Amino acid sequence: MEYLSKYEKIQLQEYCYIYPNGGCAERLLKILREIYREVQFVGIDDKEEASSLERYAKEIRQSEKYVLLMGGDVYEELEEKCRKAGIQRLIDGREFVAYLLCKNILELSVGGGAKFELLDNRILHIYEDEWIKHYYYFYDLFTYYCSKIALEELRQCVLQYCQVTQNNLEKSGYSLELQKGIMFDFAPHTFEITSFILDDVKVAWYFGSMEYYSKYKDKVAKQSVLIAPWVIADYFINYEVTLRLSGGMPSLNQARRKVVGIGHSLAEAFALAPRNIKEKNLRQYVYYYFSPFSHYCAMDRESYNAFMKIFKENSLEIEVCKSGSPRLDHKIQLQSPPRSLVKQFLFIPRLMKAEELKEAILFLLNNNKKVMFRPHPALRNYVEYMESGDPYKILDEFKEYSNFSFDLSENLSYELLMESIVIADNSSVSYSTPLSVCKPVILYALPKKEFDLRIENFGVSFTNPKLHRVALDLETFKKVALQLELDLKTKGKQILEELKQYQKEEVYHLGESSKWIASFLENL
Secondary structure: OOOHHHHOOOOOOOEEEEEOOOOOHHHHHHHHHHHOOOOEEEEOOOOOHHHOHHHHHHHHHHHOOOEEEOOOOOHHHHHHHHHHOOOOOEEEHHHHHHHHHHHHHHHHHHOOOOOEEEEOOOEEEEOOOHHHHHHHHHHHHHOOOOOHHHHHHHHHHHHHHHHHHHHHHHHOOOOOOOEEEEEEEOOHHHHHHHHHOOOOOOEEEEEOOHHHHHHHHHHHOOOEEEEOOHHHHHHHOOEEEEEEOOOOOOOOOOOOOEEEEOOOOOOHHHOOOOOOOOHHHHHHHHHHHHOOOOEEEEOEHHHHHHHHHHHHHOOOOOEEEEOOOHHHHHHHHOOOOOOOOOOEEEEEOOOOOHHHHHHHHHHHHHOOOOEEEOOOHHHHHHHHHHOOOOOOHHHHHHHHOOOEEEOOOOOOOHHHHHOEEEEEOOOOHHHHHHHHHOOOEEEEOOOOOOOOOOOOHHHOOOOOOOOEEEEOOHHHHHHHHHHHHHHHHHHHHHHHHHHHHHHHHHEOOOOOHHHHHHHHHHOO
């Protein structure tokens, strides 16, 4: 920890300032409060005059307290504003938190690494420590913004933690020696791939939690299983070929493996296109997200072209495979004839906040439309981690409307999607819905740094005119929503047929992607 050791002498006492308040800073502040329980963190927020830098500048200079710069894409601008205001005691809050993570994870290593258990001589369960969870939420966001040298030193500390754990595993008789065979991230659609794998090929499974494993354990009986926190799982995946459901994981295993990415979302190829952030930050994230892979799967021509552009522009030597999508095939298998195409409007936001959707929901309710709201599971997990309360509480006032309801079912059913006009933003349903039920979805997304549909990074657009109707503001949403409803009522059959034809022409190996991928993995 040579570079980050410069933060060893930093001592936060009584109080300090954080700039800005909210956004990226929330994740850093969560970790800081875990350590500095007696320290008060005073937020500087230029959106409010009473808490602005201009308001606090004199007080900060006189106090000689630290200001922790916690910005993401605007870090340099905030630093410059502080310098101009005569504030000198500045700390890179991102690197400082990386240092604190290093320190605490190294302490875990001294304590013996991760806790684990071996079950039935075939199941390795590695427990998640709270500091490893903190590392996940830090890594998930700050691979955009934290310096590469700080990220690398943090990775080395995590690597040491994993190595200590491996030593203890070997003492228990468990070997991480590289094996022939294929390890799959488990999901119902990846399980279908294995039905086409030859009997003499060893198959193993990765699960992100014991809860998820318990749900599907009967399907993987007698096969080797790894249950481990996602952010360190790469170290313990000891098969020559592995199929991963998501990018962005730290590269912790240097064994010569073929690491194939199949994507967590059908929208994965387009997810970086609308990020309205500095090019250097975007390119850094592309590197960390995709560099662990040797191959990446594309579901259709559009995603293939998008991946090719992204990898070429960022000098990543990753082979793009025209595989199709087992996830999409799995959804299509579940189809049944629709009873209605416009029974309700279904909101499934990932990025848009409830208060930003309130007026759109009210507009539909006042026009006697049935409305359902489905909380996104990713946000649910994040809120639980941040302990920030129910982000959808503001929508409770709509419960008095008989035609408003929440959809809290575990799985999003085909029937519900077919009977709904879906409103999404950067959620995976923005692509999975039109490609599975062959109905356009409404992309309702106020332009933000994280998701600005006016931006086309690397020459790639998130929107597809065949699949999406786009609204960047409330007034446009009102028009688009009513027009799509009218179109589905008057020419719904024609729309379905056109998208089915698009599906057949554009999606690779439609209905047979599992068979294709099985053969591809066997031949690597």
